[in-house]
């Protein structure tokens with residue numbers, strides 16, 4: 001498979017009055033053409049910062065992409081070194097991003113038709129009539145009913161789910177090679193969530209667009225992602241394909257995320273699992289495993305030494321001392337409820 005994106009040793013800091021916050025630390029991953037990748041973790045784990053750095057949407061300063069970080073697009077260009085001029089065409093034409101709340105991205109004073117047409121005229125050089133026809137086609141592609149009428153509607157006249165569909169249509173208007181969706185379904189009810197995820201899956205197959213999905217909810221990616229990367233405190237702690245993460249995960253943090261997904265196929269009527277404690281302060285130097293203060297399997301070595309990455313298969317790896325030959329054996333099935 002052809003690689004469309006290679007992120008290599010990405011380190012991002014934020015310079016604050018309190019000190020340097022090392023928000024992303026040594027993150028590396030590849031994304032192939034037409035592939036879907038989920039970055040999963042709780043708030044503040046660095047997933048959105050990682051995603052925004054791919055489109056260079058971080059405000060620099062206070063953010064700083066550290067020396068040595070590389071974000072290679074299509075095997076040739078390093079996004080970290082892109083000129084401002086190239087970045088303008090890169091965003092939209094090569095990579096698009098959609099956010100949790102479409103109202104923050106849509107202009108409330110313009111109709112949705114005007115907004116999509118504007119993108120088509122600027123990025124694809126279309127004339128007004130051609131852009132209008134294309135806009136209607138795009139709205140139909142994302143399953144907006146009565147598209148010819150809807151183009152005259154303002155964002156506030158649409159439901160939350162429909163606004164997110166409009167954002168997806170706008171993001172796809174220039175046939176980007178990568179679509180980044182940052183918590184696209186968080187503000188929506190469960191039925192609409194499922195419809196939006198199905199729609200993203202259909203569009204990925206139809207246009208061969210690679211998708212990076214950012215979410216705190218492993219449940220959302222269950223039927224969607226080809227590969228999943230679990231992030232904690234600015235690092236990737238486990239990565240694998242869907243089966244490996246859902247059925248063979250070996251990292252205690254991934255277990256905690258899996259245990260916090262509500263399930264219908266169980267008799268268990270206990271309260272939903274909640275992970276105790278808080279993530280570490282990323283201003284302070286970290287010693288040992290960043291998850292150690294919250295991990296019920298933490299051993300002495302976890303407090304002293306950062307875990308090394310262990311490869312379990314070509315696609316599955318994790319950073320945890322439980323993989324060390326001397327570590328006590330933990331039964332995954334017993335840890336996971338249900």
Ligand code: SF4
Nearest residue numbers: 289292295302320321
């Ligand atoms: Fe827990 Fe230790 Fe593994 Fe960290 S390295 S997740 S503290 S067992």
